[in-house]
Amino acid sequence: MVKTAADKWKDTVIKYRKNCQKILEIxxxxxxxxxxxxxxxxxxxMIKPNLKPLLQSEDFKNELFVISTLISLRRxxxxxxxxxxxxxxxxxxxTIVILQKNNVTYYVSVNRKEKDLEKTIASIKKTI
Incomplete structure (x- = not known):
């Protein structure tokens, strides 16, 4: 059976969701x-369970727009x-860590008490 474009998109989103879960586990x-x-x-x-978002929905949308604009201009x-x-x-x-792979941007927020941020970033890079 040939996959439709919708099926391929659904598979891609599932893969992205699994990547987010793996990142949260780091x-x-x-x-x-x-x-x-x-x-x-x-x-x-996805946000860690039992955590309250720091930004309201509209503020977060604006944050992501600014980040995507920055990344697009850097290309x-x-x-x-x-x-x-x-x-x-x-x-x-x-701390916000932004990485890019395959024309999508990974946006990861990390508590400031993270001891070894460079190690965490390296682990995220391996995951994606």
Whole structure:
């Protein structure tokens, strides 16, 4: 049986969801893992159970739009400076780690008390 485009999309989203679950399992300090397309739309995402989101829904949509715009604008400079490895945004309460693979953006929030952020980032890269 030949898979339709809808079936292929469903399989892709399931794969992304499994990646998010694996990312959440890397560290107890990872709060959220999500995957965003080039337009800032969430393809899938999950927050650790029993945690309250820090941003309201509309604020989070705006955050993802800003991130996707940043990533899209950076694509033009890949030839000159190389492929983006990751971005770390340090906030007072959390750290945001942004990675890109296959034209989607992984958005991961991590508690500031994470001891070895570089090790955590390396583990996320292996997972995706």
């Amino acid at each position: 560290s107890d300090n990872i709060r959220y893992a999500g995957i965003v397309n080039a337009y800032g739309r969430t393809l899938t995402g 033009d400079s890949v030839g000159a400076i190389g492929k983006l490895e990751h971005v770390v945004l340090q906030h007072q309460k959390i």
